[in-house]
Amino acid sequence: xxxxxxxxxxxxxxxxxxxxxxxxxxxxxxxxxxxxxxxxxxxxxxxxxxxxxxxxxxxxxxxxxxxxxxxxxxxxxxxxxxxxxxxxxxxxxxxxxxxxxxxxxxxxxxxxxxxxxxxxxxxxxxxxxxxxxxxxxxxxxxxxxxxxxxxxxxxxxxxxxxxxxxxxxxxxxxxxxxxxxxxxxxxxxxxxxxxxxxxxxxxxxxxxxxxxxxxxxxxxxxxxxxxxxxxxxxxxxxxxxxxxxxxxxxxxxxxxxxxxxxxxxxxxxxx
Amino acid sequence: xxxxxxxxxxxxxxxxxxxxxxxxxxxxxxxxxxxxxxxxxxxxxxxxxxxxxxxxxxxxxxxxxxxxxxxxxxxxxxxxxxxxxxxxxxxxxxxxxxxxxxxxxxxxxxxxxxxxxxxxxxxxxxxxxxxxxxxxxxxxxxxxxxxxxxxxxxxxxxxxxxxxxxxxxxxxxxxxxxxxxxxxxxxxxxxxxxxxxxxxxxxxxxxxxxxxxxxxxxxxxxxxxxxxxxxxxxxxxxxxxxxxxxxxxxxxxxxxxxxxxxxxxxxxxxxxxxxxxxxxxxxxxxxxxxxxxxxxxxxxxxxxxxxxx
Numbered sequence: 001x002x003x004x005x006x007x008x009x010x011x012x013x014x015x016x017x018x019x020x021x022x023x024x025x026x027x028x029x030x031x032x033x034x035x036x037x038x039x040x041x042x043x044x045x046x047x048x049x050x051x052x053x054x055x056x057x058x059x060x061x062x063x064x065x066x067x068x069x070x071x072x073x074x075x076x077x078x079x080x081x082x083x084x085x086x087x088x089x090x091x092x093x094x095x096x097x098x099x100x101x102x103x104x105x106x107x108x109x110x111x112x113x114x115x116x117x118x119x120x121x122x123x124x125x126x127x128x129x130x131x132x133x134x135x136x137x138x139x140x141x142x143x144x145x146x147x148x149x150x151x152x153x154x155x156x157x158x159x160x161x162x163x164x165x166x167x168x169x170x171x172x173x174x175x176x177x178x179x180x181x182x183x184x185x186x187x188x189x190x191x192x193x194x195x196x197x198x199x200x201x202x203x204x205x206x207x208x209x210x211x212x213x214x215x216x217x218x219x220x221x222x223x224x225x226x227x228x229x230x231x232x233x234x235x236x237x238x239x240x241x242x243x244x245x246x247x248x249x250x251x252x253x254x255x256x257x258x259x260x261x262x263x264x265x266x267x268x269x270x271x
Numbered sequence: 272x273x274x275x276x277x278x279x280x281x282x283x284x285x286x287x288x289x290x291x292x293x294x295x296x297x298x299x300x301x302x303x304x305x306x307x308x309x310x311x312x313x314x315x316x317x318x319x320x321x322x323x324x325x326x327x328x329x330x331x332x333x334x335x336x337x338x339x340x341x342x343x344x345x346x347x348x349x350x351x352x353x354x355x356x357x358x359x360x361x362x363x364x365x366x367x368x369x370x371x372x373x374x375x376x377x378x379x380x381x382x383x384x385x386x387x388x389x390x391x392x393x394x395x396x397x398x399x400x401x402x403x404x405x406x407x408x409x410x411x412x413x414x415x416x417x418x419x420x421x422x423x424x425x426x427x428x429x430x431x432x433x434x435x436x437x438x439x440x441x442x443x444x445x446x447x448x449x450x451x452x453x454x455x456x457x458x459x460x461x462x463x464x465x466x467x468x469x470x471x472x473x474x475x476x477x478x479x480x481x482x483x484x485x486x487x488x489x490x491x492x493x494x495x496x497x498x499x500x501x502x503x504x505x506x507x508x509x510x511x512x513x514x515x516x517x518x519x520x521x522x523x524x525x526x527x528x529x530x531x532x533x534x535x536x537x538x539x540x541x542x543x544x545x546x547x548x549x550x551x552x553x554x555x556x557x558x559x560x561x562x563x564x565x566x567x568x569x570x571x572x573x574x575x576x577x578x579x580x
Contacts, residue, residue, distance in 0.1 A: 018378040026375045034363055108359040109420060112323050114348040115376050271325040 023115050027123030032130060044131060045138045048086040052139055055082060056147050059207055067211040072238060076151040079143045080161040080237040081206035081230045086139060087132050087169025088201065088226065092193030094128040095176025099186045102268070111269060118265040121177055128173050129166060136162050153239040161233035164249055168229040171253030174260035181267030200226045205234075225252050276301040276336060276428050276459035277322060283330035284317050284483075291317040293483040294331065299461060299476070301427075304454050306474030307463040308572065314483040315463035319432050322461070323353050336427050352421030352429040360416050362406040366397050369405060369416060373423045384423075391419040395449070411442030418449060429453060431462040435469060447473060467569050481576040494571045503547050504535040506560040516556050523550040538563075 018026070035041060056075050063074040098121075101107050110120050140158060143149035151157060180189055203213070203220040204227040210218055221227050229249040235242030277299035284292040292314045299305040307315045320326045322335055324344040332339065338346040360369050367388050374384025392401045395415040400408060405416060414434070421429060431450070435443040450473055453460055464470050470477050471491045479487040479494070487494055503525075507516055510532055517534065520527040523546055525536040536547070544563045551558055 018376055022378075023376060026372060030361065030364070030372055033368075105355065105359045106361060108355050109353065109373075110376075111325055112348055112351060112353040113373070113376055114345055269325075271320055 018115065020116055020119055023119035024122050024126070027120055028126045029123075031123050031127035034127070035131065041134075045135060048082070048089075048135050048139050049142055051086065052079070052082055052143060052147070055207060056143075062208050062212070065208075065212060067209040069209070069238075073148070075143060075147045075149045076238065077234065078207060079139070079147075079149050080151070080158070080165075080233040081204075082139065083136050083161055083165035084168055084226065084229045084233050085201045085206055086135060087165040088172050088197055089193075090128060090132045090135065091169050091172035091176050092190070092197055094124065094173040095180040095193065096186050096189045097128075098124055098177055099180040099184055099189045102180065102184045103186065107268070108271065111271060116265075117268045118261070121181075121261070121264055121268060124177065125170065125173060129170055132166055132169050133162075136165055151237040151239070153237040157236040157239055160236035164229055164233045164236070164246065167250055167253040168226070171256035171260075174257045174264065178260040178264035178267060181264045181270075200224055204230055206230050225249070228252070274300055275334075276303075277305070277334075277461060279318070279322065279331070279333040281331035282318065282321055282328045282333055284314075284321060284326060285329045291483050292321070292328070295478075295480065295483070295485055296331075297478050297485075297488075299428075299459060301459055302454065302457050303475040304450065304460040304462065304473050306470035306477040307461065307480060308465075308467065308470050308477055309463075309480035310465065310576070312482075313480040315480055316432055317483075318480070319353075319430050319461070319463060323351055323430055324348055349424070350427045352424065352426035354414075354418050354421045354429070354431050354434060360405045360408075360413055360420060363404060365402050365404055366392055366408075366416050367401045369420060370423055373420055377424045387423055391422060395419050411438055411445070414438060414442065414446065415449075418446070422453075426458065428459040428461065431460060433463055433465065435464070435466065443469075467567065467572055471567075479572065479575055486575045487571070494575075495566045498566050498571045498574045500566045500570055500574075501538050501540075501543070502535050502564045503538050503544055504533055504560075504562050504564065505547060505551065505558045507532045507534070508557040508559050512556045515554060516551060519550050519554045519556065520547065523547065532559075 055078055059078065060074050062068060063072070063077070069077070107120060111117060140149070140162070153161075176189065176193065179192060183189060199220070203217050204224045205221060206226070210221045210227070213221055225248075228245040229252075231242050232245035232249045235245065275298050277297060279295060279297045281294045281296055282292050283290070283294055295314065295318055297305065297307070297318070307318065309315050317326065321328050322333055322340060324340050324347050327341050334340065335347045336350040338350070340347050361372070364372065367385075370388035370391055371381075371384045374387050375381070379387065389401075392398050395418070397412060397415060397419070400412060405413060408416065418431070418434065434450070435446050438446065447469070450460055450462065462469075462473065474491065476490055477488065477494060478485055487497065489497070505516070507513060513529060513532065513534075517527050517529060520534065520536055525538065525543075525547070527534045527536040538544075544561070548561060
């Protein structure tokens with residue numbers, strides 16, 4: 001035990017603090033380690049696959065309704081939307097995960113280190129992004145192999161749809177990260193997530209054309225920012241680029257990231 | 272470096288209407304152990320949170336290692352190690368990974384960080400468990416890993432918030448050894464505790480907190496002197512001697528209390544034992560057992576905090 005006393009032992013760790021890049025890299029690595037648990041991967045992939053199966057089969061007949069774009073199969077119509085809604089739901093989980101970490105003190109030590117707490121949050125966000133990207137890719141592969149997903153936009157259009165989904169998911173995940181930093185209550189986070197995300201998902205252009213919705217819901221769907229992201233993703237996948245919706249979706253995602261990120265960084269410092 | 276490693280002056284901290292700290296001053300010389308003693312809710316953890324830059328004080332000021340905890344928070348964080356009430360180790364990571372992660376965050380290279388991890392794991396007897404996830408660690412091992420984590424950066428001052436709460440007696444003694452070794456190496460330690468024997472054993476100086484205020488401060492000996500209740504006790508061999516013995520002690524100027532065959536009396540100095548022995552002997556009264564009892568920190572604590580409105 002006496003070696004504890006000697007300050008001049010072999011390993012010199014001077015607490016100068018590391019650079020922000022090192023911090024983000026180390027903390028992202030810490031978060032990503034969680035993905036090595038195979039149960040975690042299987043379960044997080046299963047949920048969107050179930051959603052895909054349910055939606056693509058249950059709502060299939062919508063393709064025959066008059067408001068539906070002619071010559072488009074329902075799977076080609078709905079899968080780009082499911083990319084966006086799945087990424088949005090994942091955002092909810094990132095908030096709940098962070099709230100758990102904050103609750104059980106896993107992050108307590110980081111506040112007393114000479115590092116930026118924003119690095120801890122960015123690490124978390126990158127982890128969520130990687131998990132989301134994996135989910136979406138699995139969805140696309142399953143969609144193509146099992147349900148005959150083959151949109152006119154092809155692989156490039158689908159790739160753009162994927163990127164839009166991830167951008168929107170990241171923006172929303174920062175909103176939930178900010179909520180988690182201030183609320184720190186897992187149950188509450190999940191309730192808020194449910195109350196916010198589900199109406200946004202369904203009162204949108206995701207599963208049926210907006211024209212098919214009841215008039216009051218149509219109003220919500222038109223002002224629903226998720227509709228723009230969905231229209232943007234679907235537009236690229238179906239080779240009918242919706243530039244306005246795309247730019248709107250990306251700008252909104254960027255704005256959410258910046259504003260919620262600033263709020264989160266302040267909140268996470270509180271013990 | 273200043274001679275005071277921790278210098279808190281009239282620190283106030285309020286949360287809305289609740290006053291957690293009401294003008295608390297604590298001065299801890301470099302290289303010593305200071306004990307913060309108090310019940311739950313006395314303000315111990317709040318003071319630690321202020322000193323470790325987690326809370327900005329509402330009033331007053333505090334400096335750690337010569338740096339203001341608000342203005343120079345980053346400098347303070349470079350020099351402190353903190354072990355909280357909730358062991359904050361990463362359950363998914365192994366012991367080694369936990370320590371390497373912290374080393375890297377503190378600015379060490381991969382190799383340095385690994386070396387330091389090996390060193391610390393060895394010091395805390397965790398080498399065998401080094402490559403197992405912390406999830407499977409026992410409470411004592413987790414606490415050790417937590418403490419090791421706070422030492423990765425070779426801090427000048429270590430804050431231990433109730434380091435032995437919930438540990439079995441053996442782990443507790445082990446933790447005490449660690450603290451004593453830290454101090455032997457020149458590290459300053461501030462520990463909070465509800466255990467009076469712990470403060471008595473480890474701390475050079477003690478601050479007793481109650482309801483956010485300092486009710487007493489000093490060395491353990493000084494605090495005991497302040498309460499000043501040494502007692503002499505005598506257990507008589509023969510119950511028939513109780514009444515004459517009480518008379519004898521009263522004549523010797525004491526105010527004896529009786530419980531069974533045991534008589535106790537508060538005394539001023541240790542010489543009083545001799546007085547009692549002689550008085551009983553002169554009266555021909557035989558005692559099975561005679562003793563002089565120093566006040567314990569429990570007495571100190573109850574006297575000081577119990578007297579408050």
